[in-house]
Every structure is written in C-alpha cells, then in structure tokens.
Amino acid sequence: MPTPHRPSAPPAGRVDAIVLGTSAGGVEALTHLLPTLPHDFRPALLIVVHLPRHLPSLLVEVFSVRCRLPVHEAADKQPIQPGTVYFAPPNHHLLVDRDARGPSLALSADAPVHFSRPAIDVLFESAAAGYGKRLGGVILTGANADGALGLQAVKRRGGVTLVQEPSTARAPTMPQAALAAGEVDFVLPLEQMPAVLRAWGDGGAI
C-alpha cells in the first residue's frame, strides 16, 4: 500500500461536484463530515452508501436535520443543483447525465456491480465522464473494494481524489483498495477533510 501523502499542489480549478462512496461505517463517518459543510458550499455532493437493498433509506431524514445544505434522495432526471446533497436511492444505481441543459441525475436498475446496487464505481465513472476535471472523488470507510476503479476514472479524467486514511477508518478495506488501485491526491483522516472539500469548492489553496 502506498504511504499516505499530502499533495504538492492544490487542484488547478474548482470542482462543480463531489462524488463520495462508502459502505460499512459510512453513515457514522458522514455524520462527522456532512454537518461541517457550510451553507455556501458550492459543489453538488453525490453520495453512494451501500445499504440493505429492500429497506427504505433513512439517509435523507437523518442528514437533512444535521446539514446546512439541502439533502435529497436522488431522482431520475433531476437537474443537479450546486450546494445540494443527493443520496442514491436503495436498489438503483445513481449516474450523471449531461446534455445541453446541464448535468442531471440518472437512475438505473441495471445489474448490481460488486454485488452492490447502488455501486460506487458506476457513479464515479459516469460522473468522471460528465464533469471531467471539475470533479472531486472521495472514498471513505468500507468493507469491500467498490469505488477503487471509479476513483481512478475520476483521476484519469483530470479530477481530484481523496481517500480516508485507512488506519482511521472503521472498515479499512475500501480505502485500502482505493489506494492500491493507483495514485490518489489526498489521504486524510475525517477531521481534515472539511477544509480540503471547502478548498475544492472555492478553487483556492489548501
């Protein structure tokens, strides 16, 4: 596994969206992270949390009371608004589509990937195609390897990437897999992420 490192340079421009993937321990990690984002946070946040397939998701209820940003369950063809949090609904993949009217969310009932639907790779790959370098990708705690390839897709398209330092993750497998798959821009514990995410949104130095 590569040693955690700090980037040599801040991202070149600001990002319009951040994709975030997590599984085991993810809800707890997000409870630390999402409430720290200020009300004028600019990027849209698209989030996949692996959850049991047939239960209604309580993520929106849980996080809308804790966050200063609007929180929605992603709906098909919903235009993506800045400064808004979207959670993938249970049992569907969440993707990004882009047309003349700008970026929008898409849902798909295609087969699970890595036994997961929603799958993190699916979101990250489609967002990478849709946003290119104006995208940030984040992998947090989790107990499988979903997201590792997707994060590399974000990077290949010029986006900026961040992985939770595995030793600080409740379940280190997902961050470890993401680091093993290729180079990553930031490897940080949760506490240090808000400043980085804010800087991505502002395009400023970190």
Added chain:
Amino acid sequence: MLDVATKEFDIELRLLLEALYLKYHYDFRGYALSSLTRRLAQAADHFGCATLSQLQDRVLHEPTLFPVLLDYLTVQVSELFRDPSYFRGLREHVVPVLHTYPSLKVWVAGCSTGEEAWSLAILLREEGLLERTLIYATDINPTALQSAEAGVYAVDRVASFTQNHQLSGARTSLSDYYTAAYGGAVFDRSLKSHIVFSDHSLATDSVFAEVQLLSCRNVLIYFNRDLQERALGLFAESLCHKGFLGLGARESLRFSSHEASFTPVVPEDRLYQKR
C-alpha cells in the same frame, strides 16, 4: 472491461449510435448515455472488441450481431404485477372511472416480455372490464415481443408472481389464468384475445390510438430528458381527456414540461390523470 472513462469512448459511443440508426433504423441517440455506456462496454467485452469502433465495424458488416447487441441496449427485466402497490392503486383509483366507459383501450408502452400486459389483462378481468377492453402492448425488441405474445413464463418465477398478484389486491387466484406445460406456466388464451402485441418505438414512431389508460413503466428511465419529453408528448396526445398515465416506481413527471398537463392521482405509485 474496456475503459469507459475516456474522451475516445464518448466519441465512439456517439458514432456507434449514429451507425445503428443509419443501418438498422433503431434510434438510441436519445437514450441516457450514462447507462448506455456500461451496457455497451459489456457488449464490446462479450464480442471480444477492444473498442466501440471495433464493435461498430462488426455490427455494420455482420447483421446477425445486431439482435444480440439489441439485447444489451434494451433492458428486459420484468415481473407479473411488478410493484404490487401500483396495481392496487389502479384497482382503487382508476378502475372505478374505467367502469364509466363503454369500451376501453389500454396502451402498455415498453412491454418487454409481456408480464405487464398480462398482469393488466388479469386485473381487468378480475374487475369485470376485460371483455370491453383492447390492450396494445408495444416494444422495440422483436425477441421480447415474441416471448410476450407466447405468454409462457418459467415455472420457478410463478411463486413470486403469485405473491405479487396477491399483494396487488387479487380477487382470484393466479392459477386460474395459466396452465402448467413444458416446464412453463402458459397464460390463458382467452386473455390473449384482448391483447395486441406490436412493434412501436417511443423514439421514432407516433401515436396510433386514443386510450383511456397508458402504462409505461421502467422505460423512460433509460431515456435522456429530450427523449423523455418526446415520449410524454406522445402519451399526452394518445390519452383521452381525463385518461390515466402510470409510470415506473422511480419515474415521475417532476422534471418534465408535461407535468402541468397531468394531475397526480396516487403520487407514490406514479399514477397520473390527464387534465
């Protein structure tokens, strides 16, 4: 699997869709690119093509490849009484109004292998409406339409079909409508005489009948916003005044300019009525 996160893939994807349209008159150019991307990458894998350009070359020059590719491009997943609460919504809120018409036309758009059309036929029979009804069930996938018309489903699916049917507010037993033969459940021919299966594309064809109920479920989700607009335009045109529209569980009129032409009847079940 081939790398979909490249600019070249985006270019090749567009070129391939153009080629399919020019050669086979199937128009996938208005589909949501995000999910086409993955399915085409899988197809390229299946055919041993390293790029979509290679796949394009082959599908242009080997017409026998096209039906297989079509199965990758169109998703054939369905069930009898899929999302039972949708059918309960129909029974409770739509059927009473349908009883006021002397004759009925129903359009199932994107019927896949037929489960939705057969479910509606059974429901309408249970509600005493089938005798006055003609159901048009349309799709673009000829293989799916053939299975739909045959109305034979694997026996191992029947248990979950039966459960769905019960949850939909069944008035009879599902077993009244099929006979077991050749390892399959063969659905009743007397239902079949009320269903017309035919080829129709929401992307390229126009309205063919005025209907009182239009069920198009889990199809719009594969379209981009412009193509969804086109399809909903066809639906608005095809539906009679106060006609009913039903969509899939994750589809809605919320992000469409056609929203204002409909009133929600059962929003959770995606049932709407034309104003």
